[in-house]
Amino acid sequence: MIYLFNSAYRPKYQENLLATLFLPYGWTNEYRYRCSPQRRNVSEDFTAIVKELQGKEEAVIIFINRFGKDRVGNAAYEYYPIREARFLSCHEDSQQLYVRVQLLDFIFPNDIDYFTQQLIGKLSPRNLPKLTNNNPEEENDGYYAIYAHNIFDDKSKYISGDNAWDNCVATISKTGKLKSSTENQVVFARSKLCEHAREEKVVRPHITNNPWYQVLRRVKRRVNDGEAFYKLTQNRRYDFTINYVYPIQEQDTTVTAKMKIIVSGNISLLSSQELPINSRADRIVSSFTVNEPIEKGVGTLEFTFSPETIASAKMVAPQQRYLSFQIGHSRGYWFALIIYVILFVLGSIFIGTYSAEKGLLNTFTAAKSDWPKIIAAIVQAMAIYGLFRLTGRKLL
Numbered sequence: 001m002i003y004l005f006n007s008a009y010r011p012k013y014q015e016n017l018l019a020t021l022f023l024p025y026g027w028t029n030e031y032r033y034r035c036s037p038q039r040r041n042v043s044e045d046f047t048a049i050v051k052e053l054q055g056k057e058e059a060v061i062i063f064i065n066r067f068g069k070d071r072v073g074n075a076a077y078e079y080y081p082i083r084e085a086r087f088l089s090c091h092e093d094s095q096q097l098y099v100r101v102q103l104l105d106f107i108f109p110n111d112i113d114y115f116t117q118q119l120i121g122k123l124s125p126r127n128l129p130k131l132t133n134n135n136p137e138e139e140n141d142g143y144y145a146i147y148a149h150n151i152f153d154d155k156s157k158y159i160s161g162d163n164a165w166d167n168c169v170a171t172i173s174k175t176g177k178l179k180s181s182t183e184n185q186v187v188f189a190r191s192k193l194c195e196h197a198r199e200e201k202v203v204r205p206h207i208t209n210n211p212w213y214q215v216l217r218r219v220k221r222r223v224n225d226g227e228a229f230y231k232l233t234q235n236r237r238y239d240f241t242i243n244y245v246y247p248i249q250e251q252d253t254t255v256t257a258k259m260k261i262i263v264s265g266n267i268s269l270l271s272s273q274e275l276p277i278n279s280r281a282d283r284i285v286s287s288f289t290v291n292e293p294i295e296k297g298v299g300t301l302e303f304t305f306s307p308e309t310i311a312s313a314k315m316v317a318p319q320q321r322y323l324s325f326q327i328g329h330s331r332g333y334w335f336a337l338i339i340y341v342i343l344f345v346l347g348s349i350f351i352g353t354y355s356a357e358k359g360l361l362n363t364f365t366a367a368k369s370d371w372p373k374i375i376a377a378i379v380q381a382m383a384i385y386g387l388f389r390l391t392g393r394k395l396l
Contacts, residue, residue: 001150002050002059002087004031004099005079005129007066008177009137011316019318020061020083020103021165022189026205027323028088028102028228031061033144036095041144043127047090047097049147058150059085059101062119064129066136067176071113077131079119080172081107081158088207090145099145102207102228106164106190110157112171118151162243165190173247178316180247182255187277187305187317189244193230196237196287203238205230206326229324232290232299237270240286240301240323249280256308257315259284265299266291266327277305290327299325 008014016031023029033041050057061083068078085101092098109115120128129142152158159167169188172178180186195201205228232238240261248255257277263269270287277284288301305317 001148002057003062003123003146003148004059005062005064005144006031007064009066014177014316015319017063018188019321022191022318023103024192025104026102028100028207031099033097035092035097039140042097043143046145047092050087050090053087054089057087059087060152061085063172065175075131075134077129079116080168081109082168083107097145105160106168107158107160108164108167110159114157122151123148169245182248182252182310182313184314184316185248185257185307187244187246187257189242191240191242194239194241196239203230229326232325232327234290234327234329237287237289241283243283244277245281246277254309258306258308260304261286262302263288267299267301267325297327299327
């Protein structure tokens with residue numbers, strides 16, 4: 001298993017941690033670690049060790065509270081598992097290690113002390129991050145990406161799904177950098193995409209570094225390179241559902257915020273562009289539809305969080321994130337297209353071979369032996385279809 005640690009020490013770390021909690025099941029996220037000679041937060045052989053594990057190895061994202069305490073009250077790092085994942089890839093660039101994973105289910109221990117003992121016992125020999133020089137701001141504090149034995153084998157010790165997310169947020173929202181105030185407002189959220197009014201029909205993302213997409217990379221236009229995207233169908237409606245926790249509401253119910261959704265491509269919102277965040281915990285739904293005709297076959301949904309009643313407040317949230325869509329035709333469209341091509345081919349053959357002297361039956365009998373004409377009719381039908389896709393929609 002690959003253990004990836006994420007603190008909330010810097011604003012970017014906070015945003016990435018909250019994105020880990022927010023992004024839908026199956027989406028991808030990237031984690032960055034320093035690997036310079038002066039500050040190395042991964043072992044020198046980490047990349048070589050995990051190179052052959054891409055797309056196969058389990059991973060887990062663990063939040064580190066640098067400003068925590070141990071069981072007897074001494075200053076110490078606190079560790080909270082957040083989410084299971086699947087390791088996809090990693091590479092080094094400019095003295096940084098970038099690790100990309102596919103996010104899976106949420107996970108949280110029934111007993112945090114038991115989990116901490118297991119983690120320290122198994123990973124301390126591999127340089128587990130820990131309080132160093134009694135300074136929670138010390139950056140040379142251990143390795144933040146570790147390959148080691150799986151300590152999550154006993155599933156009875158952990159909860160998963162939405163319950164795990166609820167327990168995790170209730171716990172980490174009380175830690176140092178994630179505590180809410182009127183001037184430092186934190187929004188915890190999770191999301192999923194469903195077919196409209198059918199919450200049980202969850203839409204799952206696709207990954208472009210799946211081997212199938214790698215084979216097609218030269219002939220198939222892709223939305224992203226090595227990232228996640230949704231396949232959507234024209235003329236269908238979808239619901240983007242967000243469950244949030246806004247802890248500042250426990251202190252002051254007059255403080256509110258908002259979530260703004262911006263769409264592009266063939267996506268049209270059916271609800272307000274700005275969604276209110278005005279209670280401690282709630283669920284909001286943004287509905288959208290895929291337009292016709294399909295011009296580019298792609299679209300995006302971008303979201304930002306911002307304070308409302310206190311405009312000067314700092315908003316700690318999964319900012320500057322977006323979901324990508326690849327838009328295709330419905331099965332009914334392709335069925336109709338095949339029928340029309342067949343009719344066009346039959347009509348072309350009939351026009352070229354029918355005569356009153358031969359009669360209808362003899363005409364089709366003759367056409368069967370005239371196979372070049374059949375091929376030419378099919379090519380002609382596809383050429384007309386291609387010309388319409390290039391110019392027809394612009395003329396309509």
